[in-house]
Amino acid sequence: MKxxxxxxxxxxxxxxxxxxxxxxxxxxDAIRAPHGVHKNAKVECIACHEEIxxxxxxxKRVLPKEEKCLECHREQKQQGKCSNCHTDVKRALPxxxxxxxxxxxxxxxxxxxxxxxxxxxxSLPNPLRxxxxxxxxxxxxxxxxxxxxxxxxxxxxxxxxxxxxxLKPVSMFSHQGNFVREHGRSARAAGATCTQCHxxxxxxxxxxxxxxxxxxxxxxxxxxxGFIHRNxxxxxxxxxxxxxxxxxxRCHGSSFxxxxxxxxxxxxxxxxxxxxxxVGWSFPGSREFHGTAARQDITxxxxxxDQGARSICVDxxxxxxxxxxxxxxxxxxxxxRNEISHNSMCLACHP
Amino acid sequence: MCNSALASSLLLLLVAAExxxxxxxxxxxxxxxxxxxxxxxxxxxxxxxxxSVTLDVGDVxxxxxxxxxxxxxxxxxxxxxxxxxxxxxTGDLDIGFVEGKLFDRRxxxxxxxxxxxxxxxxxxxxxxxxxxxxxxxxxxxxVYGGVPVTPRFGVHQGDxxxxxxxxxxxxVDSEVGASFLEMLKDGLQARQDLGVDGRWRVxxxxxxxxxxxLSLLELRLAEGDLAATWQPLSALQIxxxxxxxxxxxxxxxxxILSVFSQETRDQAGGNVWWRPISRLRAEADYHVIxxxxxxxxxxxxxVSASLGPAFETTLAAEVRFLRLATANGxxxxxxxxxxxxxxxxxxxxxxxxxxxEQPINGQTLSFTSAATLGWDISARWRAVVTAIADTTPQVxxxxxxxxxLVYNAVYRVRVRQ
Numbered sequence: 001m002k003x004x005x006x007x008x009x010x011x012x013x014x015x016x017x018x019x020x021x022x023x024x025x026x027x028x029d030a031i032r033a034p035h036g037v038h039k040n041a042k043v044e045c046i047a048c049h050e051e052i053x054x055x056x057x058x059x060k061r062v063l064p065k066e067e068k069c070l071e072c073h074r075e076q077k078q079q080g081k082c083s084n085c086h087t088d089v090k091r092a093l094p095x096x097x098x099x100x101x102x103x104x105x106x107x108x109x110x111x112x113x114x115x116x117x118x119x120x121x122x123s124l125p126n127p128l129r130x131x132x133x134x135x136x137x138x139x140x141x142x143x144x145x146x147x148x149x150x151x152x153x154x155x156x157x158x159x160x161x162x163x164x165x166x167l168k169p170v171s172m173f174s175h176q177g178n179f180v181r182e183h184g185r186s187a188r189a190a191g192a193t194c195t196q197c198h199x200x201x202x203x204x205x206x207x208x209x210x211x212x213x214x215x216x217x218x219x220x221x222x223x224x225x226g227f228i229h230r231n232x233x234x235x236x237x238x239x240x241x242x243x244x245x246x247x248x249x250r251c252h253g254s255s256f257x258x259x260x261x262x263x264x265x266x267x268x269x270x271x272x273x274x275x276x277x278x279v280g281w282s283f284p285g286s287r288e289f290h291g292t293a294a295r296q297d298i299t300x301x302x303x304x305x306d307q308g309a310r311s312i313c314v315d316x317x318x319x320x321x322x323x324x325x326x327x328x329x330x331x332x333x334x335x336x337r338n339e340i341s342h343n344s345m346c347l348a349c350h351p
Numbered sequence: 352m353c354n355s356a357l358a359s360s361l362l363l364l365l366v367a368a369e370x371x372x373x374x375x376x377x378x379x380x381x382x383x384x385x386x387x388x389x390x391x392x393x394x395x396x397x398x399x400x401x402x403s404v405t406l407d408v409g410d411v412x413x414x415x416x417x418x419x420x421x422x423x424x425x426x427x428x429x430x431x432x433x434x435x436x437x438x439x440x441t442g443d444l445d446i447g448f449v450e451g452k453l454f455d456r457r458x459x460x461x462x463x464x465x466x467x468x469x470x471x472x473x474x475x476x477x478x479x480x481x482x483x484x485x486x487x488x489x490x491x492x493x494v495y496g497g498v499p500v501t502p503r504f505g506v507h508q509g510d511x512x513x514x515x516x517x518x519x520x521x522x523v524d525s526e527v528g529a530s531f532l533e534m535l536k537d538g539l540q541a542r543q544d545l546g547v548d549g550r551w552r553v554x555x556x557x558x559x560x561x562x563x564x565l566s567l568l569e570l571r572l573a574e575g576d577l578a579a580t581w582q583p584l585s586a587l588q589i590x591x592x593x594x595x596x597x598x599x600x601x602x603x604x605x606x607i608l609s610v611f612s613q614e615t616r617d618q619a620g621g622n623v624w625w626r627p628i629s630r631l632r633a634e635a636d637y638h639v640i641x642x643x644x645x646x647x648x649x650x651x652x653x654v655s656a657s658l659g660p661a662f663e664t665t666l667a668a669e670v671r672f673l674r675l676a677t678a679n680g681x682x683x684x685x686x687x688x689x690x691x692x693x694x695x696x697x698x699x700x701x702x703x704x705x706x707x708e709q710p711i712n713g714q715t716l717s718f719t720s721a722a723t724l725g726w727d728i729s730a731r732w733r734a735v736v737t738a739i740a741d742t743t744p745q746v747x748x749x750x751x752x753x754x755x756l757v758y759n760a761v762y763r764v765r766v767r768q
Contacts, residue, residue: 177588189550209502231719249601298612
């Protein structure tokens, strides 16, 4: 019932979501304010952006109100030349609001650059293209303090949330080449850097072991992605598992294998068990002897026989059993006999 | 399964009166499939309906806490099937945590269901708490503790896990760390590992990574990995790697089978990725395997070409093989194509064939074909229909289809000051 309740809750939440949309109207008009023309006319930046002295965040854009423009351009307005500034006169709007993506206090910077805006704003921004407005990141990193934060990977000191905004990655994060192949190695030693842009939900699509379905099923249209279990992986999974047993074991425990193998009647626990082993499995000296196979790939045995003290191995290999000592060479040098009394698993064979 | 989710929800409710969120990212996916599942030689038809929801509630403002956010990703599934084993409702939480930063972002706390990654933890889902503190300059410490997540099919990995990683971040993409992990299962130590890891960028084009994991219970190397990736040009990447694993040490030490073997597996090889022109990409890899059973080798290559004035057509061919000393092997050949029919329509075709060296269920060939049609209905809605037909060692022939509807949106609630 709990699971059914959870399902219903998820479905109900999902069904309501589209109606929760908050529509934002950014309009279509844009305001022309050619910086070059103003600079050539010897207009100081502060003349139009005077509120910059008090701007501690980028929440509110520090752009001149119409009254400020009209101090110089009143004549054009009176002549009805609205298109001098507005790209869409019929739907003329004030400066559009914009979601800030950075934490930046102009008030804290203005004195440090001695009111010279060009220290950061290397080129004059084009107000019709938002991407041009911000200084390049190299301008920020030219200060020691920000270079230090960058090297420390403390991106959130400046970037509000990198996972939310599609930024063109800078050189070392451009994920060029065969990045997917190597990403595990990088994430293992420098995962904090990954988390600056990627939320854990991004990783969990492939790596969470609770997922509803395989990533290959979830994204069938991504035929170009290097998914592991694509198409008929099931048919060759036993081959892949022998090729790299540890790779499977990173995500799948014994019960994962056993559950399906039992349903396929391959384990002793199945209702109508089939014997998947070769003929010489029980005969010492045979090429297919199970002892040799177990020494070479014990994880394969664990796919069906990992039931602790109830394991079929215990029947023969317990102390005094016909199977003899199963421990590999050198075992006793690493394990004291006193371990037996402290370890309930040992007691299965050493009562 | 829901203990941490409950804790997270309660925490959220407790602080709800004091905080407000300005941004909510939501991704909602509905999948309906008609599937044929083989069970003991019989094909059963089933119709799973999966609903998944991912929410990222950010810009939550709370005094003294920065970057406070709630992240939840969960799903529910209702399966209608002819076989009782396939029927029923299920669901789970993949991710569900609250995180925030304190003391000028020197301390980061996370509570709930989360992925623990890095060093000895490998990549372990956990219900619990983790904290990362910047101790001094570029030296930091990450500690965590909780219950390993028990995934589907009841794979019980342990009752409790704890560990940590001490790291020194040389630059944003170069870091070394030493880590420890202990996991208990049924009152016994399932894992007790000590790890060292590092990633070091040399110049602009060479990246070296290394990792070693020592099992303290067995005093043997569970895993070791060395790799070098050189990218002399943006269009060329060459890599070499060596990896040693002890597969038996991937079994929990509390398993009765863990006392039967002490095998090692070594793998060494390289890979190359090349984009000679913007329309053509090629990649290849080859590794030699030395396991207890003898030598083996694996490798493959893929070539993909983008055609059309706007790169609207992609054609690719892929070949892979695996040969093992005493076990089965295979050769695989795959062709796939992606065709952008218009700005909103995309079609894909995938043909996959492999040949086994030794038959499984009397079959040596497996062939799968899949076709997909995707439609971006609007900026937020996407629909995908997929049809798959195959003949494999498990089934003589099978056909399944799936429809997927995705709603992806960001809700921004601007709070006027």
